[in-house]
Amino acid sequence: MCLLDTDFHGPSIITFFKKNSSTKWLNDYLLHDEPLDNCLEEISSQLETSGKLFVGFADPSASAIETNIRINEKMSFIMLKNLMKVGKHLEHPPYEVSYLILDSSPGTTYGTVNAMITTQTSLFIVKLSNADLLGTSQMITGLNKQLKSRSLILANLIPKSVIKDPAIISQIQSLIEEKFTQDIQDKYVDFIGWIPIDESLIQTEFLEAVKTLQNKDSSRLIYTLIQPDHPFSTTLVKLIPIIFGENVQ
């Protein structure tokens, strides 16, 4: 599997993994002709999991973000052209990647459009706040009308206590689907489920953030690995086959 951080406006994958200093940024491949091999890092050993996970990191430096803010149409096409070549490159050794995941920015940046054009499935993760729901609905309406990719919606940060009540869940799910269907009409947008959150997860995230503020060694946690039995993890694992459109082990 390969995970590329194409959220060049707010790189975040770097907060989950430790990047080797010799690994180049994904920006260097997409914009500056750096060979892709130099911009990918295999981080499976950090996770102690079976299989391989390659990661391409977006440059979080102020100058790189500034470059991306000023990106023009010509540069965005160069990025698209190079992004199109990634899939083919990763089919071959040493990668032999089965799944390529692009993490993109919220909103309609060039990077997000490139990611949606390039991929087969677009997964929109929304919070159940008014602004996020309306904004995402409008965004998909604007973007998806010309895109062939399958579009899925996943609701995140749903209080665990709410999810326990099937009646409430069913009602809210119907309302969300109605909202998106109304806006997007004939497009293939599937609402696939909910990711619960509880106080313990919020507290863990908060404590890690405090460590960062205190300049202590800190990194974001991958809950499916450290708390596989937590409802957050079990729910997410159940959704994986739906997201990838097949049975994934």
Add this chain to the structure above:
Amino acid sequence: MIVYAIYIIDEGGRPLVSQYFQSSDDIPNEVLFGALFTAFKDLAADVTTQKSWEMKSIGIERLFYHTKSFGPFNVVIVTNTPKSPENLLQTIGLRFMKEHHKELVIDFLVDLRIFDSFKEIIQNIVKEENLVDESGQLKPTKRFSVGGIFDLSSELQSTALALIALEEGTLEAISEESGNSQLETVNSLNILQKMGYIGRKKKEGKQIFFYSA
């Protein structure tokens, strides 16, 4: 380099031979070009006061008109690059001189149809060098952009993206890359070509589709 047209024009601007390799809609016809060519030469001779002045190349939009004088006639080759095709100019000029040196000393009353057979010679020379865009048009005239690709239908989009990933390729390669059938792919390629996004050229005997980067 792609050759779009070749003209042989006498000193007075009269076209003796013209051979198009593209749609004539996209190339100035020989009479118009002959007049333009002579006007340019006269103007340049006036402003530079050099009697021996010789025009070598003019660029108009994406087309480059390269010329070489052979005394009583000029060879003009229209290409897609600013670099002058010196060898081709020389080959065609010398061959024309060899085939028609007797006719060239005759006055203006000569019947121009006697030069028609030279068109086949031009075709053979150009064909040997694989210099012709066989699309029959001057395409691609448009460049792909993220916005342009975004606006394409999903069928055209997948074909365009496959070609972009490959840089250039045969029908078979583009079809394999996009995952669409060859019939679907050829339809999409034809539409994209009509839209001006892609062109065709012949390379090592194979038809290659390409886009303007």
